[in-house]
Amino acid sequence: MKALRFGRSAAVLSVAALALTACGGNGGGTTETTSAPAEGGNTSAPAEVAGTLVGGGASSQESAMTAWTNGVTEVHPDLTVTYDPVGSGSGREGFLAGQYSFAGSDAAMDEEEMAQAEEVCGPEGVFHVPAYISPVAVAFNLEGVDTVNMDADTIAKVFTGEITTWNDPAIAEQNPDAELPDTKITVVHRADDSGTTENFTEYLAAAAPESWTYDVVETWPSEITAESAQQTSGVVSLAQSTDGAITYADASQIGNLGTVSVKVGEEYVPYSSEAAAAAVEKAKPGEAGAVELDRTTTEAGVYPIVLVSYHIYCNQYQDQETADMAKAFGEYVVSEEGQAAAEESAGNAPISDATRDAALESIQAISVQG
Numbered sequence: 001m002k003a004l005r006f007g008r009s010a011a012v013l014s015v016a017a018l019a020l021t022a023c024g025g026n027g028g029g030t031t032e033t034t035s036a037p038a039e040g041g042n043t044s045a046p047a048e049v050a051g052t053l054v055g056g057g058a059s060s061q062e063s064a065m066t067a068w069t070n071g072v073t074e075v076h077p078d079l080t081v082t083y084d085p086v087g088s089g090s091g092r093e094g095f096l097a098g099q100y101s102f103a104g105s106d107a108a109m110d111e112e113e114m115a116q117a118e119e120v121c122g123p124e125g126v127f128h129v130p131a132y133i134s135p136v137a138v139a140f141n142l143e144g145v146d147t148v149n150m151d152a153d154t155i156a157k158v159f160t161g162e163i164t165t166w167n168d169p170a171i172a173e174q175n176p177d178a179e180l181p182d183t184k185i186t187v188v189h190r191a192d193d194s195g196t197t198e199n200f201t202e203y204l205a206a207a208a209p210e211s212w213t214y215d216v217v218e219t220w221p222s223e224i225t226a227e228s229a230q231q232t233s234g235v236v237s238l239a240q241s242t243d244g245a246i247t248y249a250d251a252s253q254i255g256n257l258g259t260v261s262v263k264v265g266e267e268y269v270p271y272s273s274e275a276a277a278a279a280v281e282k283a284k285p286g287e288a289g290a291v292e293l294d295r296t297t298t299e300a301g302v303y304p305i306v307l308v309s310y311h312i313y314c315n316q317y318q319d320q321e322t323a324d325m326a327k328a329f330g331e332y333v334v335s336e337e338g339q340a341a342a343e344e345s346a347g348n349a350p351i352s353d354a355t356r357d358a359a360l361e362s363i364q365a366i367s368v369q370g
Contacts, residue, residue, distance in 0.1 A: 072333075130310055135306050148258070159212075166183045167182045195218065278303070320368050
C-alpha cells in the first residue's frame with residue numbers, strides 16, 4: 001500500500017478567520033459549559049460531556065473520522081460520536097434536514113444551502129471548519145505500471161471517453177520510457193453526490209476548459225459512459241478489480257493503485273505532502289470559512305488537485321446538550337492531539353496553528369437558540 005504521510009512542517013491553511021453563518025441540531029446528553037481554549041491548541045471542552053452526537057457526510061474523511069470518534073473518548077469517556085460516510089452531498093442534506101448535528105463535506109455550502117440552514121437552525125446560521133486536507137489522486141489499475149504522466153487536457157479526455165486506450169498517442173508522448181499496453185481504459189466515477197467529484201471537476205474545468213466542457217458538479221455527468229460506485233471505498237474497490245481502470249479518490253485511500261503525475265508548468269508533479277501543502281498555502285480565503293484553490297497554477301512543486309474537507313456546525317443549536325457535545329468534539333478534532341490522530345490513521349495534512357486558533361474561536365462561540 002502506498003503511504004501518504006504529511007510531516008508537521010507542512011503547515012497549511014493560514015485562513016485568517018472562519019466566517020460564522022446556520023443550523024439546528026439533534027442528539028442529547030448532559031454537559032457543562034465550555035471554558036477558554038487551552039494553550040497550545042489542546043481541547044478545553046467541558047470536563048463532563050455525556051451523550052451521542054450524530055454526524056454524516058464525506059467518505060473521504062472516513063479513516064480520519066474513525067480516529068477522531070475513538071480519540072475523543074480519551075478526553076470525554078461518556079461522549080459517543082457516530083458518523084455515517086454517506087458522501088458530502090448527502091451529509092449536507094442530512095444536516096439541513098436535522099438528521100445530523102454536524103456534517104462532513106468536501107465542498108462548502110452554497111448560498112441556497114446557507115439559506116436553508118437558517119430555516120432549520122435559526123438566523124445565526126452555520127460555520128465551516130477546515131478539518132481535513134488531502135490530495136485527490138488520479139489512480140489507475142494497469143499491470144506493471146506504477147505511474148504515468150498526464151497534462152490536464154489528457155486527463156480530461158480520458159475521463160470524458162475521448163481517449164480510450166492506455167497506449168493512445170496523447171499518453172504515450174508524455175511517457176516515452178513507459179511500456180503502455182493497448183488495454184481499454186475504464187473510467188470509474190462516484191455514483192453518489194460527492195465533494196471529491198466537485199473538487200476533481202473544478203480542476204478539470206479550470207485547467208482543461210476546452211476538453212472538459214461540463215460544469216463543476218458533485219454528481220458525475222450522466223452523458224459520459226463510465227462505471228460507477230458509491231463512496232470512496234466503492235470506486236477504489238472497483239478500480240482495483242478492473243484491469244485498465246482509472247478513477248479519482250482521496251489519496252490516503254487508494255491502496256496499491258498506480259497514480260498519475262500531473263503536469264504543472266513545465267514539470268510533472270506526483271501527489272505528496274509537500275505538493276498538497278504548497279497548493280493550500282497559496283489558497284485565498286473564501287466565504288464562510290472556505291478557501292479558494294488555484295487549479296491553474298504553474299508554480300513548481302504544487303499539486304493542484306487538492307480537497308479541503310470541512311466540518312459544518314451550527315452557530316446555535318436547539319438545546320444546550322447538543323451545543324456542548326458539538327463544542328467538545330469540534331475542539332478535539334482541531335486540537336494538536338486530534339490532528340495527530342487523524343494523520344496517523346489517514347495520512348492527511350494537519351492544519352496550521354493559525355487555522356486551529358480561528359477554528360477554536362468559532363467552535364467555542366457555539367450557543368443555544370434563544
